[in-house]
Amino acid sequence: MGYEMAGRLARGGADVLVWNRTKEKAKPLEKYGAKVADELAELASRDIVFCMVSTWKDVKQVVENLLKKEKHVPKLLIECSSISLEGSAELREVLEKKGIRYLAAPVSGNAKVIKAGRLSFVCSGPKKSFQEALPYLKMIAPAASYVGEGELARIVKICHNVFLGVVTQSLAEITILAQKAGVPRHAFLEFMNQSVMGSTFSRYKTPAFVNLDFKVTFTPHLLRKDMDLGLDAGRKFEVPMPLASATRDLIQSMIGQGWTEQDFATLLLQQAEASGLKLKPENVEVGDGLA
């Protein structure tokens, strides 16, 4: 995802210096005018640093290496990974001590969504930092929301992913019901996607549901992790979440039955088996709404 983000920044006219563990992966960005750093620490001299990695552990390591020389520090760090409230708060403390402003800025969408210009940011931290970041965020994504101080953007991203889990399971239930009643999956989803209930997400999951291509975009384990973060927040704030809980248990069942290496959209396969149905790809060309 970082690649697509950097590409959009460079093409948008920003002066971009990029670092990736595997330098070759960043090289093609040079054609948009970006420079590629040899060492992560080089980025410390920039005003604004974006960070987009996988887990809190990665964020921690990246920030440590970024700041290890301590000669220069950036003015603002924009952290876009999906991490917990606790990790985000720990990071804020570290950065504050060094006088670095910090914007928590997780996103909705994947690499293809960025490429299609459909990403959205949800941001929290000092309002001033948000305003400072906004021109750059807008180069990457058409939409950037500010939801408040501190780590609030993290809980919003967790809520977003809980909703994604529930929506996927519900789509699985109704798609299998429609199919058993006689409606092909592609015809059913074509209507759903055009209906008031259709979303960018339902559209880009349609090829998986129709043609059973479950190349991983997000693993069942990662979705379970986010559902658990949501349920943990529900415990903390005393909010019962019956649909989130039921979905979480269905994801656990899917994992227990061995569906772990493909995309979490295999919830459809589990739903089909529970309905006495063996699915076959429909082999119908369907768009993902992102092309």
Place this chain on the structure above:
Amino acid sequence: MGYEMAGRLARGGADVLVWNRTKEKAKPLEKYGAKVADELAELASRDIVFCMVSTWKDVKQVVENLLKKEKHVPKLLIECSSISLEGSAELREVLEKKGIRYLAAPVSGNAKVIKAGRLSFVCSGPKKSFQEALPYLKMIAPAASYVGEGELARIVKICHNVFLGVVTQSLAEITILAQKAGVPRHAFLEFMNQSVMGSTFSRYKTPAFVNLDFKVTFTPHLLRKDMDLGLDAGRKFEVPMPLASATRDLIQSMIGQGWTEQDFATLLLQQAEASGLKLKPENVEVGDGLA
């Protein structure tokens, strides 16, 4: 909803004759070139008749009155109400005996959605009838899907409404969670609406969630009825529907606690009470995405 449909047909250039129980309600359509009938039976001389009422009982009565003179019958009836598979099949039998073709064509959206040019049809019946109807459907709505023979469109509409119930409950869960964590509802929903999970539906429900205006668009009893139609179909086709079941029970609880006269979006209020929260309108101007 019929008013808006007829208006778009007339403005689209169709030769429209309209009938409504309360004639005055149809009168304003004359400014678009539509004619207003005194009696329902006058419509029988038209090639195509659209029907959009509330329940199967209403459909039955309207069709009886439409055909009572028997001198002329329309070639094609396009039935757009939300009725059961059984009602739809009974209607097909009645119409076939009289040589009238019949397209089941329920819709996704409400009156405001039609007005905004965002309606979608889902159609079943003879493919030829669908093709015949298509130019007129397109005057009303940008999207019309054909899902197969017979009453299949009815089950698709039921699936659509089951999904609508689940999505609303899940939105209620996460909106209250975000709020208890410190994120105002309008900020939270602004992000969700812009995210890949946002839908026309999530956008037009936003004013209700933010400002607690629960003027009825669809009653809890009607939603419960559709959830039950979905669960009945699940029984018939042997499809377990855990999220639909859980949502159905939450709607029943809402009804049991006395929320019956407002919009079903009061699921948000029930969720708030279960979370120990008394909601207040945020009094923030938010769009519904339809203006």
Place this chain on the structure above:
Amino acid sequence: MGYEMAGRLARGGADVLVWNRTKEKAKPLEKYGAKVADELAELASRDIVFCMVSTWKDVKQVVENLLKKEKHVPKLLIECSSISLEGSAELREVLEKKGIRYLAAPVSGNAKVIKAGRLSFVCSGPKKSFQEALPYLKMIAPAASYVGEGELARIVKICHNVFLGVVTQSLAEITILAQKAGVPRHAFLEFMNQSVMGSTFSRYKTPAFVNLDFKVTFTPHLLRKDMDLGLDAGRKFEVPMPLASATRDLIQSMIGQGWTEQDFATLLLQQAEASGLKLKPENVEVGDGLA
């Protein structure tokens, strides 16, 4: 089950005339002093007739054949099968026209439970009929409850079976949890059975859970039918039943995955698979509490 009931009546001193579709099956009852009828209609001359068959269809047929000669009719019919409220009401109407009193008297327990002297009746109908029946009910079962007029006993039996479904699924969840934590199933269930939560039911299901003997006592399809009767009653009386609904869907999933011919206690196997566990019989001798 009828065999064991008749046996206890005969041993209790009642003058018993018994009929079974397969006469040989009833023959052994002669050793307790019962007489065996050649034809069902012979029973019509008796004061009290007990009926214990499988479904409402069977009840209907048995009662028709019982009364076809019309010369004599019994004074009181005690109907012990598990049938719906509607069937029971229809039967009451038929019998009332012929001046036959009618007690709805479904039971809790199976053939082994009767034999062990642990059956219980739940009865509804005229209080006088209950009192008339009581000495005979007591020969069969230590406990007979009267719950009111009409068909109320039928709804109580349905509630009982809904509870049985929920309890079995919950036992499956905790038994698998305890096992994955390291506690053998027999040790876990020994404690549960001795605890305040133990029941005759939990004890007689223990051999199935420990040694995986799923010889059918009640099929998944029959349990699903009773859960659906419970959920239908919940709809009618506007009672949300979240645990019953969730259990119902899990039974449907079990059926969808092909577990249909063994006992419904295979809910344990489904729970194990969802937990990534392949169960093996523990081959430990455990009692069923009925010997």
Place this chain on the structure above:
Amino acid sequence: MGYEMAGRLARGGADVLVWNRTKEKAKPLEKYGAKVADELAELASRDIVFCMVSTWKDVKQVVENLLKKEKHVPKLLIECSSISLEGSAELREVLEKKGIRYLAAPVSGNAKVIKAGRLSFVCSGPKKSFQEALPYLKMIAPAASYVGEGELARIVKICHNVFLGVVTQSLAEITILAQKAGVPRHAFLEFMNQSVMGSTFSRYKTPAFVNLDFKVTFTPHLLRKDMDLGLDAGRKFEVPMPLASATRDLIQSMIGQGWTEQDFATLLLQQAEASGLKLKPENVEVGDGLA
């Protein structure tokens, strides 16, 4: 509960020295031959020490005070409180360092259950310690199960309490359904208690369900805590627990709606409200099965 346990030990012939924070509370035990200590540390000279308090924090403090003199230590500590696996493991480590054997021995039942001679223990730790303890456990309770090494008894107790939560919610659902269908609660529960599904627990909760006496035996917060311990164990051991999750959320809803100070059996009241019913005490004398 400790009072009743000590009483049964003393009456059973054990040489009992008892300590309680409020010495007067222990005084009446002298009539059974027990001695009452002035200081907790006096108990350290005994061979076996039983501990029965509320939470892990209390256990920790009691054990610290028990052992603070270090001149004598008991040979065996039998810990009967309901604590987590982690607390129990920490305690084991502390005791092992001092050469004290340790039996984890939580119980099923409350003070009234002990008094009625119906308590049961579930034990884990060294088998030898269990055998050593057994004669004394048997003075207190008719049943004591050994489930294995280490802290396994703790997970069994958690499973037991999860089941208790599910069973109570399911009883609430069916009791309200039966009532709305016309069956008084006392008649319904009389049958259930006599049926194969009846348990010591269902019997001793009957007065609360019938006469709405919700004097606290176990608070909603404590039950929620145990459900969460169960769900945490489910996460750890990868066991989906759909009924436990659904029940947990209903308990959270009950707490959110303000039912926090009475017994958790107010789940019945929540179920009634969700069913549009205001309950009244039936004022029927019903037994609790313990007298």
